Amino acid sequence: MMKMRKIKALALALSALIVLCSCTGKQNVPELLEPVGAEPTFRPVEKADMGVSKIILGSVMGTEYCHFYEKMIELKEFKVAVGDYVNEGDVLVEADVDSVKDQITELNSSLSLLTAEYEANKKKYDIERSKIELQKEQAEYSKNMGMASEEYVKSFDKNLENFEENYAYSDEMYEFNKRKINESLTELNKIVSDGVIRAKKSGYVTYIKDLKAGNTAMANENLVTVTDPEDLFFAAQGDTRSYNYSKYAVKFAFIEGKKVPISEYNYSDSETVYAKAQNLYPIQRFKPEEEVNVKLGDFVLLQFYEKDKNDVLVVGKDSVNTDDTGSFVYVKADDGTLEKRYFEIGANDEHNYEVVSGLKEGEMVLYTQEAALPKMEGQYEVKLRTFASSETAKGIKYVEESTHSYFAEDAGEIVEVYINELDEVKKGDPLMKIMIDSEKGRLVGIENRIKSENRDYDNFVKDSEKEYTDLNKTISESAGKTNQGMARIDEIKKALADPNTTPEDMVKLAMEKSKLEMDTNGIAYNVKYAEMDLKLLEINKDLRKKQHDSTIASLNRQLANAKKENDGTGYKTIYAEYDGKINSISAYSGDKVDVGKKLIESSYYFDDIVKFGGSHDAEALGFTYNIKVKDDEYPAEVVAGNNNSFAHVFTENGKVYCTAPAYDSSNTFYMRVTDEDFFKYSNQFLGLEISYDKMRIDNVFYVPGDYVMKEISFDNKEYFYVWVMDGDTVYKRYVQTGMDQRLGTFDKPVIVNGVHEGDILVK
Secondary structure (H helix, E strand, O other): OOOHHHHHHHHHHHHHHHHHOOOOOOHHHHHHHHOOOOOEEEEEEEEEOOOEEEEEEEEEEEEEEOOOOOOOOOEEEEEEOOOOOOOOOOOOEEEHHHHHHHHHHHHHHHHHHHHHHHHHHHHHHHHHHHHHHHHHHHHHHHHHHOOOOHHHHHHHHHHHHHHHHHHHHHHHHHHHHHHHHHHHHHHHHHHHHHHHEEOOOOEEEEOOOOHOOEEEEEEOOOOOOEEEEEEEEEEEEEEEEOOOOOOOOOHHHHHEEEEEEEEEEOHHHHHHHHHHHHHOOOOEEEEEEOOOOOOOEEEEEEEEOOOOOOOOOEEHHHHOOEEOOOOOEEEEEOOOOOEEEEEEEEOOOOOEEEEEOOOOOOOOOEEOOOOOOOOOEEEEEEEOEEEEEEEEEEEEEEEEEEEEEEEEOOEEEEEOOOOOOOOOOOOOOOEEEEEOOOOOOHHHHHHHHHHHHHHHHHHHHHHHHHHHHHHHHHHHHHHHHHHHHHHHHHHHHHHHHHOOOHHHHHHHHHHHHHHHHHHHHHHEEEEEEEEHHHHHHHHHHHHHHHHHHHHHHHHHHHHHHHHOOOOOEEEEEEEOOEEEEEEEOOOOOOOEEEOOOEEEEEEEEEEEEEEEOOOOOOOOOEEEEEEEEEHHHHHHHEEOOOOOEEEEEEEEOOEEEEEHHHHOOOOOOOEEEOOHHHHHHHHHHHHEEEEEEEEEEEEEEEHHHOOOEEOOOOOEEEEEEEEEOOOOOOEEEEEEEEEOOOOOOOOOOEEEEEHHHOOEOOO
């Protein structure tokens, strides 16, 4: 009875197959419910990933460490070159310590002056507060004499409150400014004591600031990047602003034929907020959740799935039927008969249902076949292989190991040029002499500022002496008037006590006495005000003298430096600041130059590092390949370039820093070529055409393009599939290619989902 049921099920399935496939073969149909077909197709129940993965082509990067000064500084020289390996603590950069010492001198002078101003303000505070209290006392007297209101008296309380508030603010400003100066002094003294920046970690130098635009380094400007080749992560070629895959539930890196779970290597909240505020965004990073065998420069596939359904048992939707009982498929038995099998469905995607229960891995199920069957003209075994895409480039240059540019600091005229292009020079060699424009030169400008300051100070002293004289005169004259008034009051008192004074005279004398007392009281207050102003004048004179001395000392230091730089005559000789080769000369004898005009560029070159010109995409640091020139090949390694085109965001000693991207704006990348034979082409470099691996991924699946078929659904969606051989039969399996990420072409696409090592494909 069981055998008969299986036969009927087989007949039903095959009949359905004939109808769906529109086959022309004629078969006897025993019953309408159980027709028979001639060529049934089966597919195994197998494990697969649900859904189509999103793919990012990533690379293996090392943690990067930025090195910078926290204050604007003039650089003396770099002690390392791009591509060097440095150990933690090695010297990377040396600052121009002389210029730092000048800054320290100026800051110490500013601090001394700030302290003098603060001490003077403290003395002035006591006097000015006493003056307001005296004004209130005088107002009280006037009120008692019926000449002022209570509101007028109270107004001085408000004046006193405002005065206290303003003084408290000035006190806070003093503490703030003193702290900032001391912080700067600490940082600058550290630079002087060390004079250098040392490597924070061991690793490779992958970036150095280009000095063509000048030797000034801004505060927190990245000068040297050191990349640690041991502390690795996966980097998506996008920054944290453009990254849009955080919504995906599952993340993998495809490494050596297996999917390795990865997680986002997040920046801290404070780093993220700070980067956003600066409008500078770092690279998106991922960390593997298990140990992997990768190295710096490797390319990796990063895969993202919306559903957490990976490596689950699936059956194709084209195998599934439903009735009142549920969902079922036809399972092929060992004897070739079919069994109608109900099973429990879980998740689903465009092609498959998840099998929760009812079916086992490897069981063969009937599926509807609409595509033309393969012609069996060839077989291809799926294996892990290395996929590479090539690129051609034209134009190679040596890379400058160090570049220094000299600029006109004053307007003037070139008098003499002592060097020629490509000359070798030693530090201290004279390069060029300039006659400085007397009206615009620094010497004249500083001398005029000295004269102006002396003139202003002399005028202040004269005004102070006049004010001093006027105040002393006021005090002296007021004392005389007071003595006269007091003497007259004493006379009136005697007259008022004399019984012979008539009543009429009594009234007149009393009125005179009252007026004299008020006048004398007012004069006494004026004397006190004048005495206070005299004390304030002494304080201001002392403070202005200190300000004048500080200003003149600073200007004299500037004048001394200017004379040193200008040969003390208004002529300026530019000397080589380090050994090197003259790369270019931009001004010659007789030329007029303005401030900021580039005059000379000098540099020297690596022996074994070259760069490609042109607008090439980023190359992964550490990526190795063979350069092909004509019929020769030479091993090369990427040591730096525009792969470093993202901001750096990091925290050091509890403080968040964010530096701008450090990369070659000309879209070049640097390669180290160790085979000396390569440099036999050096005289052809600018026009040389080369080819190389643009990108290479080890241990991925790719297949010949004629083994991959394409179908278009009713809604114009494209799907790719392959024919997989299973014993004597073949079946259709949908696959996902990486062609949308330029991982292959129709001739040789990389398969990112849908094939397994050992699969036999047919066409």
